[in-house]
Amino acid sequence: MYEVEEYIIPFKGLPLGSHSFEWSVGKDFFASYEMSEIDDANINVQATLVKHTQFLEVELQIAGQAEVQCDRCLDPLLVDIDTEVAMYVKFGETPGEEDDDENDVIILSHNDMELDMQHYIYEYVHLALPIKKVHGEGKCNKEMMARLEQYLVKA
C-alpha cells in the first residue's frame, strides 16, 4: 500500500510565498479507486503552492504515461499524459468546491492545516485522458478484431 500522506500539502506550517512539491503516481495509486480507467501509470506530478495571506494558489504539472484499455480491442493502450492545472484554495464557513470560469476553487475551513491532493490528482489525470482511447490504425489486437468482426452486423 502506498502512503496517503504522500499527496498532502501541509500549508499551515509554511511561510508565505512559493513552495514546490513532487509526487509520483503509479499502479497502486489508481488501484485504490474502483472506477479508475487507468490500470497502470508512470506519472510525475509537480505542484507549486503559492501561499498568500487569504488564499492559496496551487499549480499542477502532470506528465507521464498511463495504461488504459483500448476501446476497440480491449488490449492495454499506453497514452501520454501532459496537463497543467491551476487551483485556488479559499477559506470559508462552508467547505466545498466552486467553479469560476477556468479554475477549480476549493473552500477549506479556517481550521484546516493541510490540503489532500490525492483525489484532485486522480481527477485531473482522468480528465487528461483522450476521449477516444484506441490503438493506431492496424495496431489493435488482430485476434480480438477478427472475433469482433463475426459479431458486427454488416450495414
Ligand SMILES: [Zn+2]
Ligand atoms: Zn486496440
